[in-house]
Amino acid sequence: MVVCGDDGLAHRLAAELRGVYGEQVTLVVPADRRRVRQPVVGRARAVSAAFLDRMVNAARGNGEGSGAERVVEAVEPTEAVLAEAGVDRATALALVYDDDETNIRAALTARRLNPHLRLVLRLYNRRLGQHIEELLDQAAALATGASPDTSSDASTVVLSDADTAAPALAATALAGTSKVVQTEGLMLRAVERRPPRPGQVADPGLATLALLSATSNDPAGADGSESDGEHGPRLLPDAAAVREATGRGTIVLEQVSYAGAPSVPASGLTGVPPLGSLFSRRLRWSLAGVAGCVLALAIALTVLTGDHPLHATYVTLLDLFAINEPALNQSTGRQILQLLAGLLGLLLLPVLLAAALEAFGAFRSASGLRKPPRGLGGHVVLLGLGKIGARVLIRLRELNIPVVCVEADPEARGLAVARRLRVPVVLGDVTQEGVLEAAKVHRAHALLALTSVDTTNLEAALYARSVRADLRVVLRLYDDDFATAVYRTLRAAHPHALTRSRSVTHLAAPAFAGAMFGRQILGAIPVERRVLLFAALEVAGHPQLEGRTVGEAFRAGSWRVLALDTRAGTEDAPGAGLVWELPEGYVLGPGDRVILAATRRGFAELLGRRSRDAAQRP
Incomplete structure (x- = not known):
């Protein structure tokens, strides 16, 4: 088995294959592990580092011919790197880099090196993953002479840790x-x-x-x-x-x-607000009043001149927009109606301007990030809008759960999802004072701390506990020993509060x-x-x-x-x-x-x- 990756999932997967399935594993990781790996603490870091060091020592001590336990250090899985890892002789290859493009490029190369290879790809883009899976399976079938409709040893599985x-x-x-x-x-x-x-x-x-x-x-x-x-x-x-x-x-x-x-609620997915939210109630009444006045003037003109109602309405609109001939040689009633229509046209200008400004403001609010409403309560505060946070946000909205998101990076990929779903977002560092208060954490039902840094999640949970002691808290923690220490401390400090931990790689x-x-x-x-x-x-x-x-x-x-x-x-x-x-x-x-x-x-x-x-x- 060959595992290629640049974060904690690669190490956890390699340990799973070795410890649970008893497989021979070749791990391909960047040389500078501290720079590319996300920060973890406790036993998981020690076990992963010890496992990697043991494989490095085995590879360097036994030479290329051992093949039992070894590691290949490389920044990217190029064709030479995959060949050195033994992809041409491997049973399966897992590509779990954090970047979709890197995994796709390596999968295409690996399929050419070994058409019988079983591929497992980590892709965040689900639609692209379906097309890539069909493409790689078809390429394997053509290379091996098997029918694409029949099952063979060569298969491609696309998974997402976020999903x-x-x-x-x-x-x-x-x-x-x-x-x-x-x-x-x-x-x-x-x-x-x-x-x-x-x-x-x-x-x-x-x-x-x-x-x-x-x-x-x-x-x-x-x-x-x-x-x-x-x-x-x-x-x-x-x-x-x-x-x-x-x-x-x-x-x-x-x-x-x-x-x-899975079905997704239709509301809030288009990014365009409903028509009723474009204009305020006062403005809608003003527009209705103008329309009523135009109708009344058209009826009066029909009665006065005997014209057809459609022609009378057309003439009234011409008077309203001041583009009609002056009624100098016509009856007094017709002149009065023209003056009233001109006055109504003057009143219509500020109403149309207000409508344009309100519509522009509504569209701008829909395309921007919403703020938490004042009376919001019973919601879930979601910290972190990365890959995991974005998927969790979609899942919560499928369940019609009110959510307020907190994100420090204004370029986070989950912000587009929050904007599309019209979910309130607070931009700011969760460790700074006032950020959780802006997310109404004191009236929330639960706190989901899903950032990629354990200490940030812990700090946010402790601060939320100081604001509300009985808040339900879910932490994304990598290490089991560290999570146990957190439980014991929070259990002693807040005996009536629920705290749980989940690891994405686990x-x-x-x-x-x-x-x-x-x-x-x-x-x-x-x-x-x-x-x-x-x-x-x-x-x-x-x-x-x-x-x-x-x-x-x-x-x-x-x-x-x-x-x-x-x-x-x-x-x-x-x-x-x-x-x-x-x-x-x-x-x-x-x-x-x-x-x-x-x-x-x-x-x-x-x-x-x-x-x-x-x-x-x-």
Whole structure:
């Protein structure tokens, strides 16, 4: 496996492939890691640095022929760099640079070097990603002589860390929000449920995916982690564990179906305000009064002269704009009507000027950044409008959640999204006094600190706590040890406040790692600080599934079959090809395709990578 990147996702992905799947990894990173990597703290930085140093020492000590663990230092993945990394002999290549153009250029080069290579690209532009995926798959099919319609070992998967993490981050900020995984038309919805009251029977839904930690519903409790033991979250528990777990919340699967693309509210997407907002009520009444006066003069002229109403209206408008002949030799009534029309024309000029100025101001406000309204409350304060923040903002607006954004960079890419959605934005450094107050944080429901700097997120959270002690806070923190220290400190200082932490790379790395083995990974949802994967697998070739019943194939804590997919090769209507209430005695045959939930290590065991690696060692 070859991983190329310039930030924390590359290191997290390399560690995932080595530690979970037992794969041989070549990591391509820039030489000056301190300059290109985003700042991280704590154990994650030490582990990543130790992993990289170990690979550097192995490569330099063993020479080019070792190929077991090595690193290639390069600023850009040129053809020479990819050849040195062994792309022509690799099984899969992950291109996770922060720049879309760099990933596309390297993917085109890699596909030429190795048509059988499985490519995984990190692209922020989703529409471009679809076209690139089709182009690279077609190029591989032509180079290998395979039909583009048939599956082959060469495949291209385009993923976005922002799209992977955005639903989880948005759901964490809103109590009771569903966790949704939606990929390639398949939608899986999981809901977090509170512990049942005494005497109340819990609804298991379609399947119980996880038992939350004993302190997950306690504001003072810490978020569960990998090392929490029995007190932490338990993924894919069996029926006995669910019955014995009292006072613990659960995550249950409510829906597995095929659906279309997520809908976005139509309001606020055009950037053009509605017609009623262009003019004030007073100005609209003034225009209506002028129109009424013109109509009255036209009727009076029709009655006085006997002209046709349309001709009378035309003559009145000519008098109104002072472009008609003076009524010198006409009747007194006609002269009076002409004078009244001229006077009305003089009154119309300031009204038209006011209308033009108000319309210009409305369009300018629509194309600019809005300010938070005075009476705003119950909203979400979103800090940071980078790639992640922009996707989270879109997700929150899809849920019709009021949002106020705070961004220090006036050139941030998410500002265009906020302007298009007409979301209020406060420009300024969140660490400066008065910025959070301008975002109405004292009346907010939650604070989402999603900047790329851990210390900035922490400082903003602490300052928000000083303004409002019970504010719900979600921090984007990279390191688990640092997050644990934050929890303990905030728990002692604010025992009744909810604070949670999510890592974008922690959410995205399992999906990228699974994609390097094929198109099996559908998505991932966070369970506190752990990750549960959803995958689609062919039963053939997996002895843990083939020939076994659904009950026998279930392994608690590792994987669980959720549904049988019968849509392969058919054109059924959406939702018609999934059987998700399989009987325990149904035997999985080699021709079946199943959808399952799995832990990271459980999925690695299903793929047989860890056992194969162990068998090859002496």
